[in-house]
Amino acid sequence: MFRGRTQSAPNRQLMPEGRLSGPMPWVIAIMVFLTVLAAAAALTLSSATTSTGEQLSREATVQILAPDPAVRDREQRAAQRALVQLPQIVRADAVPPADVEALLAPWFGGGSIAEDIPLPALIDLTLARPVDDMMLASISAAVLDVAPSARIDADSAWLEPVLQAMQSLQWLAAALILLLAIATAATVVLAARSALGSHSATIAIVHLLGGTDLQISRLFQRRMALDATFGSVLGFLAGAAMLVGLSRQLAALETPLLNASTFSPWLLAPLLGIPVITVLLAMLMARLTILGALRKML
Amino acid sequence: MVEFQNVGLRYGTGAETLSDISFTLFPGSFYFLTGTSGAGKTSLLKLLYLAQRPSRGVIKLFGEDAVTMPRRRLPGFRRRIGVVFQDFRLVPHLTAFDNIALPLRVAGVPEGDLAGPVKEMLDWIGLTERATARPATLSGGEQQRVAIARAVIGRPEILVADEPTGNVDPDLAVRLLKLFSALNKLGTTVVVATHDIHLIGKIGGAQMMQLDRGRLSDPTGALRYPPKPLVLGA
Ligand SMILES: Nc1ncnc2c1ncn2[C@@H]1O[C@H](COP(=O)(O)OP(=O)(O)O)[C@@H](O)[C@H]1O
Ligand SMILES: [Mg+2]
Numbered sequence: 001m002f003r004g005r006t007q008s009a010p011n012r013q014l015m016p017e018g019r020l021s022g023p024m025p026w027v028i029a030i031m032v033f034l035t036v037l038a039a040a041a042a043l044t045l046s047s048a049t050t051s052t053g054e055q056l057s058r059e060a061t062v063q064i065l066a067p068d069p070a071v072r073d074r075e076q077r078a079a080q081r082a083l084v085q086l087p088q089i090v091r092a093d094a095v096p097p098a099d100v101e102a103l104l105a106p107w108f109g110g111g112s113i114a115e116d117i118p119l120p121a122l123i124d125l126t127l128a129r130p131v132d133d134m135m136l137a138s139i140s141a142a143v144l145d146v147a148p149s150a151r152i153d154a155d156s157a158w159l160e161p162v163l164q165a166m167q168s169l170q171w172l173a174a175a176l177i178l179l180l181a182i183a184t185a186a187t188v189v190l191a192a193r194s195a196l197g198s199h200s201a202t203i204a205i206v207h208l209l210g211g212t213d214l215q216i217s218r219l220f221q222r223r224m225a226l227d228a229t230f231g232s233v234l235g236f237l238a239g240a241a242m243l244v245g246l247s248r249q250l251a252a253l254e255t256p257l258l259n260a261s262t263f264s265p266w267l268l269a270p271l272l273g274i275p276v277i278t279v280l281l282a283m284l285m286a287r288l289t290i291l292g293a294l295r296k297m298l
Numbered sequence: 299m300v301e302f303q304n305v306g307l308r309y310g311t312g313a314e315t316l317s318d319i320s321f322t323l324f325p326g327s328f329y330f331l332t333g334t335s336g337a338g339k340t341s342l343l344k345l346l347y348l349a350q351r352p353s354r355g356v357i358k359l360f361g362e363d364a365v366t367m368p369r370r371r372l373p374g375f376r377r378r379i380g381v382v383f384q385d386f387r388l389v390p391h392l393t394a395f396d397n398i399a400l401p402l403r404v405a406g407v408p409e410g411d412l413a414g415p416v417k418e419m420l421d422w423i424g425l426t427e428r429a430t431a432r433p434a435t436l437s438g439g440e441q442q443r444v445a446i447a448r449a450v451i452g453r454p455e456i457l458v459a460d461e462p463t464g465n466v467d468p469d470l471a472v473r474l475l476k477l478f479s480a481l482n483k484l485g486t487t488v489v490v491a492t493h494d495i496h497l498i499g500k501i502g503g504a505q506m507m508q509l510d511r512g513r514l515s516d517p518t519g520a521l522r523y524p525p526k527p528l529v530l531g532a
Contacts, residue, residue: 205387208349209448210377211404212370298351298372 024191025231028278031184032235033242035177035274040243042173043267049166052159057130059155060139062092064121066149075147076121082146088128088135095122131156181281188282192224192289203290207297217290221283228282232275240268299325299456299487300346305355307341315341316512319355323456323489328482330498331491333509339491340384340460342509346489347381347458348372360455377405380454380486382462386445388433394444395420395429401452419447422477438465446474456487463497475500 062079066072076094083092100119127135131154143150156163196203199220206216300323307316316338323329333339344350345357348364357364359375367375380401388397399416420426423443425436433441442465449457457478463471475490479501482488492498498506508515 201387202389202391205389206400206404208347208376208381208387209401209404210373210375212373215404295369298349298369 022191022194024187025227025234027187028184028228028231028282029235029238031180031187032232032275032278033239034235035180035184035278036236036239036271037242038173038176038180039271039274040239040267042170042177043270045166045170045173047267049163049170053156053163054130056156056159057154058127060125060127060131060136061153061155062123062125062143063151063153064123064147064149065151066147067118069118071149072118072121075149076123078146079143079150080123082142083123083125083139086139086142088139089125090128091124091126093124095124097121125152184278185281185285188224188228188285189289191227191282192220192286195220195223195286196290196293203294204297207294213291213294216294217287220286220290224282224286225279228279229275232278236272236275239271243268299323299360301356301358302345303356303358305345305352305357307338307345307350308353314353314512316345316352319514321507321514321516323487325455325487326482326485327487328479328501328504329487329489329507330501330504331489331507331509332493332495332498335493337509338512339493339509342514343381343458343460343489343491346456347379348376377401377452378455380449380452380457382442382445382449382457382459384460384464386433386441388441388444388448390433393430393432394425394436394440397433397444398447398451400448405452415451419451423447439467439470442466442474446477450481450486454486456489457481459488459490461492462490463492463494471497472500 062083064072064075064079066075080092080094083089097119100122104119125139129135136152136154140150140152143152203216206219302319302321305316305319306314308314319342331339331342341350345352346359348359352365355365360378362375364375389400392400395416398419399412402412402415417426417429420429423446425440425443425447428436428440433444436444442462446459446462449459459478462478463474466474471494475497478488478490490497498504
């Protein structure tokens with residue numbers, strides 16, 4: 001039936017199969033589990049950073065600081081008229097005084113504070129392209145002509161440290177993934193060595209009966225692939241279950257940075273590469289280890 | 299068929315285990331390799347079945363230089379030599395059937411074509427009932443017979459047996475020798491290492507090679523003056 005196959009491998013039963021050999025599958029399961037989590041963290045952070053950063057980079061706020069309410073109103077209207085003329089600006093919305101009060105209320109306690117402290121008038125800007133200093137300067141110049149007490153700030157400015165922290169976390173996650181990959185490779189090498197040790201008699205026999213290096217290494221690759229597949233699938237499923245559970249909890253948590261939209265099940269698609277790569281890595285390492293050992297025999 | 303010229307073998311840095319070994323084996327002949335324990339019989343056979351490279355000298359196998367032959371060509375040559383190892387070397391987790399089938403599987407014989415020859419072998423060594431037994435559950439003599447069946451199932455051109463009668467009672471020893479002799483009559487060149495001089499007289503027409511502390515002597519002169527020099531220089 002599988003004529004080509006039987007000719008390439010002496011016998012699938014040559015190495016005892018059908019049961020897991022030692023701790024390797026379990027260690028691989030743990031590695032894959034951790035790698036899936038680290039990769040999911042890296043991907044989530046990266047998508048959150050870019051989407052938040054991108055959105056914020058197109059937003060700016062103009063504050064009219066004049067203390068006299070009449071002047072402030074006049075300057076706000078003049079500034080808004082001037083702003084909508086500018087090609088860089090898609091929208092310029094005056095924020096109603098009530099909303100400004102609501103925004104500040106948590107800091108000042110309840111009640112009407114407008115009477116006690118002069119609150120600035122705000123204009124929310126939506127920009128045509130991501131903000132830069134030049135753009136901010138030119139908008140500022142246009143506004144200051146008609147509203148001398150105006151001040152303009154890019155919204156991204158206050159989030160910059162947060163975004164930077166998120167980027168650092170991303171690097172951390174990437175470094176973790178790299179370390180886990182190295183540890184997994186080392187595990188697989190050790191497992192291949194121990195398999196080599198426990199099957200050395202069989203290897204020597206097949207070798208002396210005229211088995212080629214390729215035939216013997218294939219047997220090992222198959223053995224290792226079985227163990228690695230078991231471990232990888234287990235680790236991936238555990239990781240995926242964990243992520244789905246976490247995303248449910250995050251969905252309930254309504255923060256602008258980490259919410260349901262930043263983690264979605266499609267994230268699991270690229271993560272599927274992790275078990276696949278692990279199995280391929282295991283087979284490669286098994287092959288290299290066995291071929292290296294066989295080359296030392298005559 | 300096999301030619302050794304001034305072959306020497308040294309393990310590590312010690313004295314030479316084998317020195318100045320020169321002989322020629324002719325197709326279809328039967329050879330005994332004798333010598334006391336530690337004389338170097340196993341070492342010489344290892345050179346012959348390509349488990350060891352000599353430290354010096356020339357070994358020609360089937361007309362080709364086996365010493366300088368690239369590694370990748372060795373498996374093909376090993377498949378032409380059947381070996382009964384001194385310690386049997388059966389694969390412990392395989393049944394008697396699978397152990398005997400191993401050389402055929404290594405050679406890529408399709409699964410469907412295995413059962414016939416393997417059953418025939420089991421029948422020949424009288425172990426048909428033990429086909430599914432693993433080596434650990436077989437007696438020493440039974441393991442030896444499985445090892446012999448494995449060595450001959452691939453119809454090797456040369457059969458090398460290292461003390462094949464070491465673990466069996468004298469009756470069985472003689473039966474095994476008759477078995478080798480039968481194979482020899484079918485054209486296989488046979489080399490049997492033994493320290494048991496009494497066995498040698500049981501096979502008519504056999505040549506004797508004697509090892510003494512790593513040196514080969516030729517008491518019957520057969521190695522230098524072969525009785526059947528038909529293939530000389532072919
Ligand atoms: N792998 C080895 N490494 C070192 N010395 C060995 C090895 N194999 C055999 N010897 C030595 O070579 C000598 C010959 O051994 P061997 O060929 O097994 O003899 P025999 O088979 O005639 O009993 C012995 O002294 C033995 O100790
Ligand atoms: Mg010996």
